[in-house]
Amino acid sequence: MAHTARPFRVRAPIAVWAVAAVGLAVIGVGAQVILPSMFEIPGRGDGVGFSLISNELFSIAGVPVTNTLLSCWLATLLIVSLFLTARVFAAFGHLGLLTAIEVPIEAFWRFVQGLVGPKIATPLFTISGSAVLFILANAWIGSLPFYGPLYVTASDGTSVPLLRGAGSDINMSLALALSAGILVQFFGVYSLGLAYVERFFRVRLLLKGRMIAASAEFLAGIFELFLEMIRVLSFTFRLFGSLTAGEVLILAIGFIAPLAVVVPFYGLELLIGAVQAWIFGSLFAVFAAAAIGFESRDDDTPPGAIQ
Amino acid sequence: MIDGLEQLGFHLPSLIIYSINFAILTAVLYAIAFRPMLAGIRRRTEERAQAEALLREAEADVVAQHATSLAALAEARAEAASIIDAAMRQARTETRDAVERGLAQAEARSASDLHAQRDRVHAEGAALAVAAAERVLRQALGPETQQALLASALREIAETNVDVTVPLQGLISVTSAVALTVEEWSAVGDALRSLFGTYPAAVHHVRPEVLGGLTVEVGDTVIDATVLGKLHQLQAELEQAESETSD
Known part of the structure; x- marks a missing residue:
């Protein structure tokens, strides 16, 4: 069925609007009325504190479920729900939401394709684009009002926040950075083969018997390898530091100033989250491009060819 | 290093769960979002490429048509120039012919x-x-000369070959420059008798302007034996002779 493109203007059927309104009402009432009665909400007199370690809420088969992991799942569900909702709207002929989502994603696709060429553009875009959305959702969802104030009693009997932005959990940042680092190496090997491995283990001069030059080359290769590892740590702490700092900032400002003063910082946090997500995805693509050929390419040149 | 990371909250099971969660999200997003979107992008790219190809073809057609038009225009201009040149040549020829004809006619008219x-x-x-x-003759002609001229005229009349079958209608008119005596009139009668075979009725007129000699008129036939007639004959011969000389 062919759809005609329209400007971004959602005209969903009444039933869809009704479902959305009911859902929002449930969320609002739950946040303002029901949840405070279920969870513990500390007052100002309890003081303010922040821990870099996320809090374990409960465990499933021995695997601890922390408040940041719960938030991460919620963000994941929101991302998937957003795309499913957009597709449902599009199925009804309302393409505005889908178009609004696809425009920046398509811009990122063209950016990635321009960097690495057609061979690995699709898998790299899929992974880096998912990382961007994942980071964005986790950064923004932490700014919701019911993040932080709602406390529950953990399995160990302590009172801990129910939800906490996953960006402040180093495990999420490290998981993304490790995934990116490993995939960059995979793309390098996939595109260049042994030539990519030789970048780190330079043994040609050693085989030729030129020991002094071979030693220098080998040392340079080791430094390259070390640099790749440092890059993962850099990835991790850039993301972790930025998102955690924002959360700490919001918490501190919220404690010492009224809500009206905090609101601009929420806007700042939204901007920082978007920028950090974009930076992570862009660096991921740039590192992959550097791994496969050191040069950006717009043509169909085989990625293995070093220009 | 691991200890430092643990102080920041590093927890290997959580790391694995985050990684799995990210992998699942990536797979789901690829299935429900990226793959359809990339298909749409590729379709739009192909459509744009096709449109651009069509545009290039159209541009090539326009260029070719423009070149064809220019060639046709050049050909038309050349043909027009050829036609104009031929017309000019024809006009020059016709003009030259007309001028030559006019000159010839003018020369003919002038001649x-x-x-x-x-x-x-x-x-x-x-x-x-x-x-x-x-x-000069009028002053020089005296009575004797008149008689000599009369005698000469009578001989001439007598020698004239006149068709005798000419019907004698009316009178014969005899004209002389001076009055005739009886003898002279008798001589005229004899001359007429020798001419017609009989004595016809005749009347006599005196007209000094004939200078001398006689004129006999019978109907439409005129026998001019006068000096004036000789002079007129001489004038005619002079004119004819000069005309022939000038030609």
């Missing part, structure tokens, strides 16, 4: 006018000569 003028001059000259001769 004709010249002949006419010359004939007129000749005629006038002959007339003047005859008039002068007439004046």
Whole structure:
């Protein structure tokens, strides 16, 4: 069925609007009325504190479920729900939401394709684009009002926040950075083969018997390898530091100033989250491009060819 | 290093769960979002490429048509120049012919006018000569000369071959410059008898302008044996001779 493109203007059927309104009402009432009665909400007199370690809420088969992991799942569900909702709207002929989502994603696709060429553009875009959305959702969802104030009693009997932005959990940042680092190496090997491995283990001069030059080359290769590892740590702490700092900032400002003063910082946090997500995805693509050929390419040149 | 990370909250099971969660999200997003979107992008790219190809073809067609138009225009201009050149040549030829014809006609008219003028001059000259001769003769003709001229005229009349079958209608008119005596009139009768075979009735007129000699008129037939007739004959011969000389 062919759809005609329209400007971004959602005209969903009444039933869809009704479902959305009911859902929002449930969320609002739950946040303002029901949840405070279920969870513990500390007052100002309890003081303010922040821990870099996320809090374990409960465990499933021995695997601890922390408040940041719960938030991460919620963000994941929101991302998937957003795309499913957009597709449902599009199925009804309302393409505005889908178009609004696809425009920046398509811009990122063209950016990635321009960097690495057609061979690995699709898998790299899929992974880096998912990382961007994942980071964005986790950064923004932490700014919701019911993040932080709602406390529950953990399995160990302590009172801990129910939800906490996953960006402040180093495990999420490290998981993304490790995934990116490993995939960059995979793309390098996939595109260049042994030539990519030789970048780190330079043994040609050693085989030729030129020991002094071979030693220098080998040392340079080791430094390259070390640099790749440092890059993962850099990835991790850039993301972790930025998102955690924002959360700490919001918490501190919220404690010492009224809500009206905090609101601009929420806007700042939204901007920082978007920028950090974009930076992570862009660096991921740039590192992959550097791994496969050191040069950006717009043509169909085989990625293995070093220009 | 691991200890430092643990102080920041590093927890290997959580790391694995985050990684799995990210992998699942990536797979789901690829299935529900990226793959359809990339298909749409590729479709739009192909459509744009096709549109651009069509545009290039259209541009090539326009260029070709423009070149064809220019060639046709150049050909038309060349043909027009050829037509104009041919028309100019034809016009020059016709003009030259017309001028030549006009010149020929003008020359012919001029020659004709010249002949006419010359004939007129000749005629006038002959007339003047005859008039002068007439004046001289008029003064020089005396009675004896008149008798000699009369005798000469009678011989001439007698020698004239006149068709005797000419019906004698009316009177025969005899004209002389001076009055005739009886003998002379008798001699005229004899001459007429020798001419017609009988004595016809005749009347006599005296007209001094004939200078001398006789004129016999029978119907439409005129036998001119006068001096004036000789002069007129001389004038005619002069005109003819000069005309032939000028031609």
